[in-house]
Amino acid sequence: MAVVAVVAGCGNDSDDTTPQPTGGNGGTGGTGGAGGANTAGGGFGGGTATPCDDGIACTAGDHIDSTGRCVSDCALPCYANEVFCEGDCGSTCIDLDTAPGYHPARGAYDDPEAPNPYGGETYVISVDGSDTNDGLSIETPWATFNHANQQVQAGDRVYVRGGVYSFPQYSRIGAAGSNPNNYSMGTETAPITWRSYPGEFAILDGTGGTVLTGLLTISYANWNIVQNFEIRDSIGPGLAAQGSSDHHFTNIWTHDNFRSGSGASGIERVRFTYMTSADNFDEDLGGENADGFAVGSGQDNVFEYCLAVQNSDDGIDLWESVNNTVRFSVARDNGLGPEGNGNGFKLGGGTSGGGNLVENCIAYSNRSRGYASNTGTGNLPNTVYNNVAYDSVTGFDAHSLAHVLKNNLEYGATDHHITTEVDDQFNSWNLGTDLSDADFSSLDPTHLYTDFLRLAPDSDAVDAGVDVGLPYHGAAPDLGAFETP
Template sequence: MRSTWITPPRTFAAAAVVSAAACVVVPPSARGATAQVYYVSPTGSDSASGSKSAPWASMAHAQSVVQPGDTVYFRGGTYAYTRANSACASRTARVDAITLSRSGTAAAPIRYWAYPGETPVFDFTGMRDDCRIKGFDVTGDHLHLKGLEVKGVPQNNELNHESWGLWISGSHNTFELLDLYDNMGPGLFIQNGGGNLVLNSDSHDNYDAHSSGGAGENADGFGAHIPAGNAGNVFRGCRAWWNSDDGFDLIRAFSSVTIDNSWSWRNGYLPETSTAAGNGVGFKAGGYGGGYVEGGAKHTVRNAVAFANRASGIYANHHTVANDYFNNTSYANHPDFNMLGVAPDGTSTGLGVLRNNIAYGGTLTANTAGTDSSHNTWELNVTVSDSQFKSVSTSGWDAPRDADGSLPVLPAFRLSGSSTLVDQGTDVGLPYRGAAPDLGAFEAR
């Protein structure tokens, strides 16, 4: 292969600077004359000044004070919640523990960040509210949450489908380096809003034991069920595993969503067991409940890895338009790629644009007749075997992230030096080395 790396031009944001007095990184837009830096600690007081030496105690108080451009640093420790900030109007009502309704601006977002080197844990396991619970209800725009853990949002009756770690209805927000786990429903759910970026975040071991639809049927890792007019939501560099339902779920999303460079494995089981629970799809890329509907949105799943899920690795889920599936690797799923779609007359058909994908192990494909499909392993005159890869290990995928928060570089499913899957793809607009793109989620180095 040639050593040329083909990639679009890059732009660089202004570098952050370090405040020697605070010994923390101060974002560029927080250096203005009016922008402020505040601190919150589990041992703080909301009657304090919010300084590093006199921190506040709660995110609610911080939200009541901050203005666009401000940064709030959360010190490490546990922030435990026992009740919502309003009463349940009924047993099927929705309440939340933390409401983030104050917005920043595009030029001056509001930042809620973990203090560097520390881990703030938002623990909702003690909540006893007898209705649907949102740990975080993010209704504001231009917010940036980074480095927070969110755990244990409960469901305390069996009249509802699920609760949520984060429920999002605002726009142009960034959710970075979040760790979402042990929630009785999706770790992160985009219900409305556009232009949200979920970046380098993990959602795992979520299980809805009390779901009205049956135990385990609604706890996804990540979900986006957004109405029309809210394009631009992106999941990038994210991981979902051991969720009792699906890893990523885009059912009923009427605005386009992109899933990029993300991994999903062992979903559809009771967490950490082999006991079947919910649907068990790695990437559920759309659908509207089974029948044909007008106005379906085109989604994109690219550079993704799905393996060892109870059901499909990548699933069109009765979608009504052809999604783009580019440079994905699906291993030991059932099947690896299921392109079941719905035609305008309500009949089943294969729907999808598939390029440069690898299917290996398990059942390779289902419902691909009718798709726009080429340069995938099941169509090329190649033999896929373990020797095509540096490794096919399915362990270690939850390894710590790299220092910059990106996914760890693992040998598994990366092409070996002798692989015949190198340079077998076609240009779909993604970066590649050599004469042509390689197949699968990882370009050979």
Template sequence: MQLIVANLMVSLTMSLTASLSAASSAATYYVAPTGDDAANGSKEAPWKTIARAQTAATAGDTIYFRGGNYTYTAGVNTCATRTDTVNAVTLDKSGSDGSPIRYWAYPGETPVFDFSQMKDDCRVKGFNVVANWLHLKGLEVTGVPQQPENHLNHESWGVWINGSHNIFEQLNTHHNMGPGVFIKNGGYNLVLNSDSHHNYDPYTSNGAGQSADGFGAHIKADNPGNVFRGCRAWANTDDGFDLINAFSPVLIENSWTWSQGYIPGTRISLPDGNGNGFKLGGYGGKYVANGVKHTIRNSVAFNNKVSGFYANHHPLANDFFNNTSFDNGIDFNMLGIDENGKPVHLGNLRNNIAFGGTLVANMEGTDNQFNSWNLPVSVTAADFQSISNAGWDAPRQADGSLPVLKHFHLAPGSALKNKGTNVNLPYKGAAPDLGAFDD
């Protein structure tokens, strides 16, 4: 026994020593639009490109990007065909557990990765992330293009992910011709306090606006742990959050989505833009036997063209806990599908609020209790401190978290306070409040 303990202590000491050594040897590099890749990467002599920084970086290192525009005119590869894909930035060098490679904005500055000048005549990935244990923070990604003469493809992508254990924090992805942030595959990725907005794919082969989501996850089976937390999606032509073809569970929490399905910045409907706030699964409207349950909680959807919270023909019941939906075409739409391909209503709903628009659809047969529509009261504007749909895109707090608003927080005397049930989420008072905010 003493030998076992001694060996364990030696192992722990070696592990701690290795961790401390890695931490002490971690390097910090700098990149700037005015830099030079022949420089040494110091603050005084920064590099010019992220590609140069990646060649030097190892696990535990931090690369700071100074503010300004990083403009791209071509991919690192070329289009073999008009239906090929090119990558503008490829991150393929991994960090390690506890020692990620950090690609961070320099504090107080905004590095803008602008891909709008690219003329590659095929699909484009702005950031092609195929490594593990990376942490991207504070980067702005914009302008990922489609070419107007090429209608052979679906979307391009702002940030395309096929890796695991990565963090994408405080990203601002906008005005891309496809989704802002898209998880193709991998597990335990966290998209944290990020925005994706005004994305529009006008040249997509199956219709303008069909594929430009704010955030998407189409992951394969056996890739758990993907989370969207504290994120906002607005003014995207397709959906705010889209989990169609996600064969591993995804969690969305503390997130907001509004104004999907229109030409960005207008109320002009795009016929091919789906226009849902949160689309939780669905597998293209076909029944699959290996579908998985997704969870959405403490989130808000409003002013979306079709549905705020949508089951999208999912084959099993997802969890919808403590959400607020208002002024959507339909606030909560639980249209599912059974093993025979027939419509069925599926969902587990607790502590939700629907207000304005069509409150619910396809709800009969679902497991729904302790929601605003289950109560013997009428929900009115007086139940809330504010019912404004303005200001949701206000600047984030210093730590990147969502702005503090009064909108749709319950008024002190509301009949919706303390009317929920315990779903293992924190709450104040005798019982959970209904809706996304428990004050």
């Protein structure tokens, strides 16, 4: 357990005793997320400067500086692998290794004046730029992604100045087809990077658009890093990826789009980290095609620290997709459309799919199921370890195949649907006793990043699991997404 500063009253150092999730691979290291070693514990500390989200005021002990950023009045900064959090998690530092669904504050953190680690050129886009400029400085920026897409080479990086970019159509990274010109083709050792300028945040706005495609579309290109953007009000998906591989999308907020916040098809080895997708609703179809995150016919993709909130269909939908991993992520209040399915995590379906791994995730207040195998013809079994389902009609739905469910915790659900083919040992429904509110430190979802759905120390679900290869405290793993200290 890390020793960190107590937030309340900006007090003295103390051991934090808040139960934390079991750890994992941390964040994203050198590509913009916060990396970290495996850990089974973490803590909270004093604050540091971060931008304020729209509509969120600074909390007690903080003030807004001249740039509109929330600045903590506490003397101590956040620790190396922590970020400051405002809003529903209060004035506190969040340990990125141990906070499902948390994403860094808005803004970019690297220095465009520093040497490019990938050896390429550094370009700038601005709302008042011109594509006739050379794009090589903040004095001579380009104006559009589409122009930059046709100029950049492997290893280049593009900084997008803060402001609202109105795209009535869409912007593309890559090509519409086979990409014979190799637009935006990075490599493993020299990816192409697109990110908001340090201390600023670029907003891509699709108001008035007429083309049913992603407002920012990445297609038939490989090895791009896209970081620190807000994408909103697209007539199609907010962020779309198609026919490409090895991208990394991180710290992107997609919301109020008419299809999925992030929609993808035919992608491989793409990482989604610290992403939030909220309030996406396809009004013309009654909500059935607007997930938080949707991947169709994809494989070997990874979702970490993602948050899917109040979407009209599902939270994370892996339709006909195989061998994907979802961890440390949250899906809540999905299924708002009359035709929306309302699953937190959908793990297969169609004529192929499955073989997906879900661990250390939280699903709550989704209209239908927390976790759904969605098994179809030709699907593969899924593996579901150390997750929580709360306040849904069905917590866990796994059937027809030899799915493996272990160390999962279901509470506040009407039932679970598990058929005899499934290996479902060491879950809350195997305890032989019913859980109660007293088994939890908190059932208040406004405490998502503190003690919501963490087990009380004397709960029967503590040490009731089995070793599945994840870190744990005590004699055996706890049930659910979090380990008690």
